[in-house]
Amino acid sequence: MNIPRSSGVILPITSLPGQYGIGTLGNEAYEFVDLLGVGAQKYWHILPFNPVSSRFDYSPYSPVSIFAGNPLMINLEIIDKEEWMMDDILSGLPQNKEKNAIDFGEVIATKMPFLRKAFENFIKYAAEDAKNYFNYFCQDQKNWLDDYALFASLAVHYDNFNWMNWDPDIVTRKAKAMKTWREKLNSEIEFQKFLQFIFLKQWFALKKYANNKGIKIISEIPFYVNLYSSDVWSHPDIFLLDKKNLVPVQVSGIPVNHRNLRAQKWGNPLYKWFEGKKLRESTLKWWIDRFSNHLHFVDMIKLNHFIGFESSWAIPFNEKSAEKGKWIKGPGIKFFNKLFEKIKDLSLIVDDWMYDSIQAEKLRDELNIPGIKVLQYAFGTNKENHSLPHNFVNSRVVVFTSTLDSHTANGWFYGPEMDDDKRKDIMNYLGTDNWDEFHWKLIQLASGSIACLTLFPVQDILGFEDESRLNLLGKSKGNWTWKLEPGKLTTNVMLKLKKICTLYDR
Numbered sequence: 001m002n003i004p005r006s007s008g009v010i011l012p013i014t015s016l017p018g019q020y021g022i023g024t025l026g027n028e029a030y031e032f033v034d035l036l037g038v039g040a041q042k043y044w045h046i047l048p049f050n051p052v053s054s055r056f057d058y059s060p061y062s063p064v065s066i067f068a069g070n071p072l073m074i075n076l077e078i079i080d081k082e083e084w085m086m087d088d089i090l091s092g093l094p095q096n097k098e099k100n101a102i103d104f105g106e107v108i109a110t111k112m113p114f115l116r117k118a119f120e121n122f123i124k125y126a127a128e129d130a131k132n133y134f135n136y137f138c139q140d141q142k143n144w145l146d147d148y149a150l151f152a153s154l155a156v157h158y159d160n161f162n163w164m165n166w167d168p169d170i171v172t173r174k175a176k177a178m179k180t181w182r183e184k185l186n187s188e189i190e191f192q193k194f195l196q197f198i199f200l201k202q203w204f205a206l207k208k209y210a211n212n213k214g215i216k217i218i219s220e221i222p223f224y225v226n227l228y229s230s231d232v233w234s235h236p237d238i239f240l241l242d243k244k245n246l247v248p249v250q251v252s253g254i255p256v257n258h259r260n261l262r263a264q265k266w267g268n269p270l271y272k273w274f275e276g277k278k279l280r281e282s283t284l285k286w287w288i289d290r291f292s293n294h295l296h297f298v299d300m301i302k303l304n305h306f307i308g309f310e311s312s313w314a315i316p317f318n319e320k321s322a323e324k325g326k327w328i329k330g331p332g333i334k335f336f337n338k339l340f341e342k343i344k345d346l347s348l349i350v351d352d353w354m355y356d357s358i359q360a361e362k363l364r365d366e367l368n369i370p371g372i373k374v375l376q377y378a379f380g381t382n383k384e385n386h387s388l389p390h391n392f393v394n395s396r397v398v399v400f401t402s403t404l405d406s407h408t409a410n411g412w413f414y415g416p417e418m419d420d421d422k423r424k425d426i427m428n429y430l431g432t433d434n435w436d437e438f439h440w441k442l443i444q445l446a447s448g449s450i451a452c453l454t455l456f457p458v459q460d461i462l463g464f465e466d467e468s469r470l471n472l473l474g475k476s477k478g479n480w481t482w483k484l485e486p487g488k489l490t491t492n493v494m495l496k497l498k499k500i501c502t503l504y505d506r
Contacts, residue, residue, distance in 0.1 A: 003300075003347070003370060003452040005395070007497075007506040008043025008218065009036060010404075010457040012060070013073050014102060015470070017486040019095050021107040025202040026075030032489075033210045039494030040501050044210060045218040045455050047404070049073060049203075049297070051152070053161055055228065058104045058480050059471075061304070062226045064152070064161055067144040067293050069199035071115060072107055078202055079118050084126035089114040100468075102481045119194045137197045143289065144234075145193060150181065151230035153188035161228040164246055171246065173234075203297055216299035218455075220351070221290065223305035224252050224268035232269060238283040239269040242317075250314040253322045254355070263322035265315050273331045279338065287335070288342050299347065303369075306350035309335060310360040336367055349398050349453070353377070353387075370396045370452060374403055375442055376412050379426050388429075389449035397451040401442045401460045404470040408459045411466030413438040439463040443497070447504040454506065461497060462488060 016023025016032055023029070036044055050063030051070050063070075080090055094110055122130070138145060154170065155161045163170075169177035182189065207217060225231045227248065232239055240249045252268040272280050294301060303309070308330055315325035340346060350364050353372040364371050378387035385391065389399075401409045413423065413435075427433055430441050439460050446454045459468040459482075471479045 003349075003398075004042075005452055005506055006042040007447065007454045007456070007501045008041050008045050009039070009461065010045040010400075010455050011484065012047040012470070012480075013049055014047075014060075014070075014480070015458075015483050017099070017484045017488075018075075019486075020076065020093055020111070021095075022072055022102050022104075022111075023483065024073050024075040025199075025206050026077050029075075029206050030209060033206075033213055033215055035489055035491070035494050036210075036215050037213050038491055038498065040498040040506070041494075042214065042506075043216050043218050043300070043453070043455065045302070046298075048220050048222055052104070052480075053228075054105065055161060056226060057477055060480065061222045063222075063229065064155070064226060065144075065148045065230045066222070066225055066290060067231070068148050068152075068196055069203060069297075071195040071199060072104075072111060073202075074115065074195065074198050075202055076111070076114055076118070079115075079198065082118075082122075084124075084130060085118060085121050086125050087117055087121055089117050099485045100483055102483050104481070115195060115198075116191065118198075119191045122194060123190075134194070134197050137200065138193050141196070144293065145196060147234035148230045149189045149192040149196075150178070150185070151233055152192040153185040154181065156188055157185060163228065163233045171233075207297065211299070217297070218300040218302055218349075219294070219298040220302045220304045221294055223303070223308040224266065227251075227267065227269050235282070235286055238272055238280065238286050240272055241269060248317045250325075250328075251317055252308075253313050253315045253325055255313055255323060255325065263325075265320075265322035270312055270314055270328070273329075273335075279331055279334055284331075284335070284338055288339060291339060291343055291346070295343070295346070301346070301348050303348060303350045305354075306352045306364065306371075307355045307357050307360040310357065310363050332363060333366060353400075353403075368396070370398050372398050372400060373451070374400045374406065375446055376402055376406055376409070379429070380422055389445060389451075392450050395450045395452045397449075398453045398455060399446040399449055399451040400455050400457075401439070401446055402457055404457070405473055407466055408457070408464055408468060409439045409442045410460070410463050411469070413442075415466065437463065440496070440500075444500050444504075447500050447506055456497075458484060458489060461493060 013025065013029065014023045016028040018024045018028050048060040048063060049070050050060065050066055051068050052058040052060060053064050056062035076089055076093065079085055093114060154166060158166055167177065170181055210217060236246060241247065242249055248269040250270050251265065252270060253263065253265040255263045272283055274280055310330050310332055311327045312330055313325045314328045315322055349370045349372065351372055352360060352364055353374050373387045375387065378385050402412065407415060412418065423435065427435065430445060443456055443460065468482050470482050
């Protein structure tokens, strides 16, 4: 799997400088694509773009559906220009008070009524062609859309996503209950489908614009899914759930290793990968459908928690201690052979930097898929550290200066956890004694390596410190809220990035 020598930038859609509280698929996204072009970048790496919930702190890695798009990313200004939009949906929308942070609760409370007003206008005033296009979309995507729209409507009705506490007959998806609820919630179901229709329309327009500019989009597929999601509710047979009460038999987590100071219990249900020694057909089909759907939206997929395809840390559901788990085998090479049979020219990178697993590394290399090196974790142990650029054995590597879970480059280097002796050691490796603008020095180190692809968070390009972190591990509330302020990422900054990338043939 060959990636031409190139470079890209990491920024979630929601972190774009949108004027109504959150980044969207509107002007701010197109302007960002233009800036990527100025900086000679070839990739835009976004996070998962699925619907999020307050129950899981709006984490894009715990969405309520891994097939659906996040309605909060829909741009109202684009809707306002639709021929069928007769009412004013912008003048009453409060602009963002906190320019560098997302208040998800406020965004939902203010934006969703306007989206409902847009849906009413579509029903009343849309031309026949527009309605036919909507109906075609609903039919074309019905393999996931029907269940998701019903699930989302039930969540509105019950005011929660905990489907195990709903009407027992809808929990177990009895045919009569499914029919009754579809009729009862028909208007809400159509609204939920409309949101996905608009999201897809705006997304494809943006993707076409980016691709025409020579920029490809990278996004992630989280390995695990949320227990309280439409995915588990609609496909309980592919998860290790107790047949009586549908709670997980075992849940996900990770034991202590050199990256984790403590074992973690995440609580996601595990997959039923096998029937005997063969891969379970229903699980395999669901995963292939998942990849196929995702490839409509992006050009390259990053496999989050890649180790899970080799083995998963399984913790008994009622066990409080994450340490009392065990490794159980994943689908391994058999899964990928089936996947590549069904989907040709699949472009992948694997998120493997967090865990040292000889078996997972072997699987990665057997598949010829690039893995990830994070330069922050290259220093401080010994000169044989495999994340140091001089130890890269081939170009099948993707280099990050930092990740969404780590310190920013400057937050790490200038922060209180770093001592001066270590700073001197790092600067010796970089061949300078000037400690200024460390972020550019780290970007230059990554760019000059033999890695096929370098990916830089916007926070590192701008030299921001840890106040701009997206996710602080161990912090249960307040993550995923950082937003880029308008005017911070300038043409001059991107031209400086272009100079480095051009110097190193990226």
